[in-house]
Amino acid sequence: MNTKQLEYFLATVEQGSISGASKVLDVAQPAISLQLANLEHELKIKLFERNFRGVSLTHAGSQFEEHARLILNQINTAKLDLIGQQTKCKGKVIVGLSQSLCNVLSVQLQTELEHRFPNVELAFRVGPSYMVENWFAEQQIDIALCYNTDLSKHAASSLPLISENLYLYISPRPKNPSYSELSLFGSIPFESLQDYELFMPDRRDALPKLLEEQAQKSGIKLKTRNAFGQLMTTLHYVSQGFGLAIYPSSATCHLEASHQIRAINITEPELKREVYLRLAEHQHKNPAVAAVFELIRETAANLHADNSWRGELLDNKYQQPSVINIESAVAG
Template sequence: MNSKQLQYFLVTAEQGSITAAARHLDVAQPAISLQLANLEHELKAKLFARDFRGVELTEAGKKFEKHAQLIMGQMQAAKSDLAGDQSEYKGKVILGLSQSNCNVLSIPLLKELEHRFANIELVYKIGPSFEVEKWLAEGSIDLALCFTPMNINTSSKALPIIDEDLFLYISKQPQNPSYSELALYSNLPFTDLQHYEIFVPEQKDALTQLLQLEAQKRGIKLKSKRGFGQLMTTLHYVTQGVGLLICPSSATFHLEQSGQVRPIRMIEPNLSRMVYLQMAEQKQNNNIVKAIFELVREVSADTHAKQHWRGKLLDEKYRRTEPNNVADLLDQQTENYSI
């Protein structure tokens, strides 16, 4: 039994014929007849007496009509109640993101927003790390994912979301002969990077500064090659086998899934960087900004669970519990099928 069957039943009873109900609902007559037949079969009762003039409720149909009206009334009340809750969350929220964060979060965030907060408009402002932090400090955005904790004041603390792993990405079919040996590696010591030319963002970017700091600690000089500003353009060169790039899986998970790139884990040390979620100072008491803040936390945990964003999840609130082994997975599937 479903809401469509109940609706068709009530309209048919009101109109006195299936033909009239079809006109009223703008639905094909056979579709209504099929749904009514399914409903009678499920209830094991004849709801309508049919003759050349139309249809008339049977005694069983009259009893069921009262229940159907009550159920449909309760469903409408539930919808109105939820719509009332959502109406409290209405407005625009601007979220600052790096290109890699946007790649992994933008679509799932909008999908969840559509279901939960249809009256909130979420706008993405995309830029390099230093620009995102500047926008947050000056208040031109409401929320941001940053790589530097910006404690603007005591009530605006940065929430650590994930310590994201950084990988060296290479095409599965490298065209540069110097990359051939890399195709065999799954791990690479950081000091070995000095032998390869690598795409890097501009000097002020948090990733470039992290790589330079690690190189200084180990007394090596990296052969860096300026990227193209747009991450997807740089990644295109990598997929074509004519470039190397260090970045998190959030930037490349879609290319890994399609087999266009392969990650090489950086070791000695294991390269990673912290990602923080922070709210602008003047938005601390804004309910719709708080709602999006929580939504970002939840979606971040979900993308981590799917291995789209790899690293150590630091924000435990929405962590998904995953099966520990094959036996656990089979038990979970059996439980799901039994529902």
């Protein structure tokens, strides 16, 4: 059942015929007849008695008319409320996140926001995970995407967003001869990573800490070299065949799509890290911040669905198609 069927049904009731409804709605009669037939089939009841003069409601049809009018009135009221809510959503919202998360989220998030909440200005504050955590604790940002579970004490809303997979990345055409065989691998045990030199971000960041903890558990020592300050510079170096790095697909999705870089699965164990979404306590009543918070959840689900952001989606609100959309979530 959909609103089009309800509108066609009520127009037919009011005009007393399908031809009359056709004129009022400016819709071809066969289209109206088809929608009414589909509605009756779905409800498994006969709504109209048909004769040469037109149509008249059956007893069941009269009962359904009351419900149809109530449903459409509620939908129209909701639309008006949402329009009002969108006008309330205005102002600047600052999102703090790492370079890899900004890489995967920023374009789609900004595009959707401009389309759906044009009065909201979105600013990204990008830095290492430990800096994002500090900004959030000091109320310098409104929303944080981070890896630290302890930040929930500063948050009005907090939820695990995704458990992202980590991969070893290599160029399809490595320049280093020692990488030639590795470039053919589909997977590699974590313990074997000790045989290769890896680019490593600042050791205060979440990723090096995770890798070092796993190396200690596995009884190995990883050989590392300092990554370049900017993520894209490091990945460009890797794509040119001069190095190796461990990242989530959020950092590399654009390079993978253009086949400039390829992922090797890490096994024994698989490496994952959880990404958390936090809304600052001092902004919990701000409609614009709430709108961006919800839109990040929806965008993350979309990116997970199209394989740009690989891992286990932990926030399932927008995983499946739903009649509840971002605007209604903000309004509610």
